[in-house]
Amino acid sequence: MAGLHASIGILAALHHRDRTGTGQHVEVNLLSSALSGLVNHSSGYVAGGTVPFRMGNAHPSLFPYEPLPTADGELIVIAGNDGQFRKLCQVLDLPDLPDDPRFGRNQDRTAHREALRPILVERLARRTKDEWFRDLLAAGVPCAPINTIDGGVALAEELGLDPVVTVGDVPGVRNPITFSDTPARYELPPPGLDEHGEEIRAWLTS
Numbered sequence: 001m002a003g004l005h006a007s008i009g010i011l012a013a014l015h016h017r018d019r020t021g022t023g024q025h026v027e028v029n030l031l032s033s034a035l036s037g038l039v040n041h042s043s044g045y046v047a048g049g050t051v052p053f054r055m056g057n058a059h060p061s062l063f064p065y066e067p068l069p070t071a072d073g074e075l076i077v078i079a080g081n082d083g084q085f086r087k088l089c090q091v092l093d094l095p096d097l098p099d100d101p102r103f104g105r106n107q108d109r110t111a112h113r114e115a116l117r118p119i120l121v122e123r124l125a126r127r128t129k130d131e132w133f134r135d136l137l138a139a140g141v142p143c144a145p146i147n148t149i150d151g152g153v154a155l156a157e158e159l160g161l162d163p164v165v166t167v168g169d170v171p172g173v174r175n176p177i178t179f180s181d182t183p184a185r186y187e188l189p190p191p192g193l194d195e196h197g198e199e200i201r202a203w204l205t206s
Contacts, residue, residue: 002033062106063113064088067146069121070129077120078142082106087139091132092123 009026017023035042040060041052052060057076059065064085067074079085082098082105089097097119098104102112109116124132129145136143147155156163165174168189175184 001037002028002030005033005036058113061110063109063116064120068117068124070124070127070132072128074146075124075129075132076144076146077124077136080106080142084141085109088136088141091135091139091141092120094119094123 006026006028009028013024013026044050044052044060057066062078062080064077064079067076069075077088079088085103085106086098089095101108103109103116133143133145145151153163161174163174164171165186166172167186170189172186172190177184
C-alpha cells in the first residue's frame with residue numbers, strides 16, 4: 001500500500017512540476033499508509049474515539065456486507081443501502097423483512113446484525129453460491145463467491161479480462177491497467193537463473 005501511495009504522490013508531484021516548473025520531495029511511510037487503509041476503523045477512532053474490535057471480513061457500519069455461508073460455500077453479499085437490502089429480501093423470498101423496524105434502515109440493520117444474520121444464513125443455506133450469485137446479481141445486489149486463485153483466473157477469463165500473458169514460453173499475470181492509446185507491451189520474459197549474472201558481476205566490478 002505504501003508503494004501505491006508513493007506512485008500516486010510521484011504522479012501528483014510531476015503534475016505540479018509541469019504546472020509550476022518546481023520539483024519537490026515526496027515522502028511516504030508504512031504506518032501512515034496502513035492507517036489510511038483502515039478507512040472506517042481509523043476514521044471512527046479519530047472522529048468518535050471508538051476503538052474497533054476484530055470483525056473478520058465484516059463491515060463496521062454496513063450490514064449485510066460480508067461473506068455469508070450458502071449450501072456449498074461462502075458468498076460475499078453487499079447490500080450497501082436500503083434499496084439493495086430490499087432487493088436482497090425479494091430474491092431470498094423474505095419480502096416483509098425490510099418492514100421490520102430492526103432492519104428497515106442500514107443503521108438499524110447494523111445495530112441488530114446479530115439478529116439478522118441467522119435469518120439470512122438460514123435462507124442462503126437452501127441453495128448453492130453460484131445459484132444465489134446468478135439471481136442476486138440479476139436483481140442488482142452486488143455479490144460474489146469467494147474464489148480460489150484458479151477460480152479467480154477462470155472468472156477473469158470468462159469475463160474477457162485476459163488475465164494471463166505469455167512472454168517467450170513463460171506465462172504471467174497481465175498488467176491490471178489498460179490504456180486506450182498506449183497499451184502495455186510484454187517484450188522480455190523474466191530472466192532464468194543467473195541468465196545475466198556474468199554481465200551484472202562485470203558491471204559491479206568495473
